[in-house]
Amino acid sequence: MAKKLFLTCMAAVLVFTAACSKENNGNNASPSAAGSSPAASESASPSEAPKDKVTFSYFNGVANAPDVNTNETTIGKVLEDQTGVNFKMEHLVGELKAKIGTMIASNNYPDVINPDAGIDQLLDAGAFIPLNDLIEKYPNIKRVYGPYLNQMKAADGNIYFIPFSSQVGEYTPDPEINQGAFWVQRRVLKEAGYPKIKTLDEYTKLIEDFVAKHKDEDLTGLITLTHDWRFFATSNVPMHLDGYPNDGNVEVDMTTFEAKTYYTTDSTKRWLQKLNDLNSKGLFDKASFVDNYDQYIAKLSSKKVVGFFDYGWQSGNARNLLIDAARQDPTQDDFVYFPMPLTWDGDKDQLLDPAGFVKNRGIGISVSAKDPERIMEYWDTLLKEENQVLRSWGIKGETYEVDDKGRFYRTAEQIKKIDEPFNLSFGFRYYAWDWPQYGTNSTLSDGNALAPLYQPEVFQMRLTDADKTILDKYGVKTYSELFAKPDNRPWYPAWGIPKAQGSAEQIWETTKDEVTKKYYPKLVLAKPADFEKVWGEYVAAFGKLDTAGYEKWYTEQIKAAIEAAK
Numbered sequence: 333m334a335k336k337l338f339l340t341c342m343a344a345v346l347v348f349t350a351a352c353s354k355e356n357n358g359n360n361a362s363p364s365a366a367g368s369s370p371a372a373s374e375s376a377s378p379s380e381a382p383k384d385k386v387t388f389s390y391f392n393g394v395a396n397a398p399d400v401n402t403n404e405t406t407i408g409k410v411l412e413d414q415t416g417v418n419f420k421m422e423h424l425v426g427e428l429k430a431k432i433g434t435m436i437a438s439n440n441y442p443d444v445i446n447p448d449a450g451i452d453q454l455l456d457a458g459a460f461i462p463l464n465d466l467i468e469k470y471p472n473i474k475r476v477y478g479p480y481l482n483q484m485k486a487a488d489g490n491i492y493f494i495p496f497s498s499q500v501g502e503y504t505p506d507p508e509i510n511q512g513a514f515w516v517q518r519r520v521l522k523e524a525g526y527p528k529i530k531t532l533d534e535y536t537k538l539i540e541d542f543v544a545k546h547k548d549e550d551l552t553g554l555i556t557l558t559h560d561w562r563f564f565a566t567s568n569v570p571m572h573l574d575g576y577p578n579d580g581n582v583e584v585d586m587t588t589f590e591a592k593t594y595y596t597t598d599s600t601k602r603w604l605q606k607l608n609d610l611n612s613k614g615l616f617d618k619a620s621f622v623d624n625y626d627q628y629i630a631k632l633s634s635k636k637v638v639g640f641f642d643y644g645w646q647s648g649n650a651r652n653l654l655i656d657a658a659r660q661d662p663t664q665d666d667f668v669y670f671p672m673p674l675t676w677d678g679d680k681d682q683l684l685d686p687a688g689f690v691k692n693r694g695i696g697i698s699v700s701a702k703d704p705e706r707i708m709e710y711w712d713t714l715l716k717e718e719n720q721v722l723r724s725w726g727i728k729g730e731t732y733e734v735d736d737k738g739r740f741y742r743t744a745e746q747i748k749k750i751d752e753p754f755n756l757s758f759g760f761r762y763y764a765w766d767w768p769q770y771g772t773n774s775t776l777s778d779g780n781a782l783a784p785l786y787q788p789e790v791f792q793m794r795l796t797d798a799d800k801t802i803l804d805k806y807g808v809k810t811y812s813e814l815f816a817k818p819d820n821r822p823w824y825p826a827w828g829i830p831k832a833q834g835s836a837e838q839i840w841e842t843t844k845d846e847v848t849k850k851y852y853p854k855l856v857l858a859k860p861a862d863f864e865k866v867w868g869e870y871v872a873a874f875g876k877l878d879t880a881g882y883e884k885w886y887t888e889q890i891k892a893a894i895e896a897a898k
Contacts, residue, residue, distance in 0.1 A: 390419040393428050393448035397761050405759030417710040441698035446766050449561035456833045460696035462490035470712035483691050487832055493696035494768045501775030504786045507810035509671040510644035512572050512683045517638055519666035526805040530678035539639045552637045553615030559625045565642050570599040575675050577682040580827025582886050591886035593879055596871050607856040608863050621853040635667040656751045665798035673815040680816045688824035711768045720770045723763035724782050740780045741789045822897035823890045840882040847873050
């Protein structure tokens with residue numbers, strides 16, 4: 333199942349707050365949907381937070397940071413002072429499905445859970461309490477999520493979790509690349525004279541030539557990410573090469589709005605055959621099919637991997653380390669990765685996300701929670717605009733400044749100090765995603781961008797001389813200018829359309845995952861002479877799925893979303 337966390341990923345917002353670049357997944361609703369509520373319309377929580385302090389357990393189903401008590405961070409301590417609430421955060425170690433299965437079997441849950449791709453398991457087990465009545469008590473939650481409350485309801489009419497972001501204010505574009513891209517080390521482009529690469533063939537030829545010239549460096553030409561639910565980082569690629577954004581398992585025709593899967597198309601065959609060819613030449617890392625996420629990040633950080641496809645929010649942990657190193661030592665800039673928009677024919681890409689609202693991922697309160705109202709009070713307090721500024725910009729005079737026109741900015745010294753260790757200690761890393769919050773592309777009531785790196789003044793200020801040089805070589809001032817502007821898609825993202833528990837659509841996705849995870853390694857690692865044979869076996873196995881029914885259901889949902897948006 334394709335992911336996005338979006339999201340907007342956790343890591344996506346990291347780059348906004350960090351001195352370096354990066355959920356995933358631009359994953360918010362239309363600019364005006366929730367944008368009419370200024371900070372002045374914020375309301376206090378229904379009652380003063382009790383003076384006594386309490387700690388709740390919080391399981392985060394993404395392995396994106398060390399475990400922590402939120403009050404050990406600067407942001408978390410401020411919020412504890414306001415609410416009396418601390419969260420003991422546990423992050424995923426090992427397999428998500430197994431971890432959640434253990435919770436369900438014991439019927440003993442953390443107070444709060446962000447299950448990510450395991451959300452269906454928990455919903456099916458009845459692990460979350462309904463939030464409908466509680467939401468009514470908390471004005472800031474209603475202010476931010478009000479336009480989407482109906483979309484957040486399950487089939488039984490209950491709301492069991494709160495999505496991670498909601499567009500507030502005007503839609504602010506992202507100058508960085510936090511969504512899909514084909515990444516390559518900057519030194520490769522420098523050595524080749526900064527060529528304009530537009531197709532996959534040009535990209536792989538560039539990598540092949542570079543590795544051949546640097547045989548003594550023990551380089552890996554290309555790796556892919558396949559671990560657990562992150563398998564989409566490999567399986568989504570044909571969709572993007574076809575010129576579509578991350579709609580998950582389908583490509584949606586912009587004229588007929590028909591949804592079609594792509595897993596047995598010529599495009600997927602070409603992508604897997606390209607990986608097979610690279611493998612036969614010793615340019616592909618075979619361990620891509622067995623490495624876990626941490627091993628993948630370690631390899632990207634090693635300076636030995638020349639290129640890869642992934643989403644900015646998902647690869648940011650590695651790329652930020654390289655960026656930090658280059659800031660300390662400019663000679664290390666050669667190893668920083670540069671994003672490239674590729675398609676099969678070099679025509680218009682759609683790698684940047686259009687505005688959207690992801691409603692099948694979020695954070696919920698479990699049936700084991702000791703005091704749901706205290707948790708909701710915390711979330712409501714977090715959604716005050718002053719605290720959204722805190723979790724994104726930080727503290728005035730410490731991590732940002734305000735000029736005489738009211739514009740937020742960061743000094744060179746502040747940008748330099750906000751590295752990955754600072755992100756952890758201050759709490760930017762922990763509050764970048766995984767909580768109820770304003771969408772990343774949101775604008776504050778005073779017109780400032782919510783995300784620091786979406787603020788033009790900050791983006792330009794944080795650029796190093798090396799950044800400016802390579803951007804100038806490609807005739808742009810921001811990384812996103814390299815990519816085509818996203819077309820409006822009222823249904824976006826299609827993967828975020830909820831599916832009923834045990835439905836035919838859900839079963840199709842589960843079976844599809846099983847088939848692709850079984851055959852993709854075989855196809856990529858097969859002898860080139862055996863590829864056609866294995867492809868035939870794969871297509872036969874895939875043919876047992878009711879793909880026509882799945883496409884019909886998706887087409888109906890997409891057309892309904894278009895009608896609802898009129």
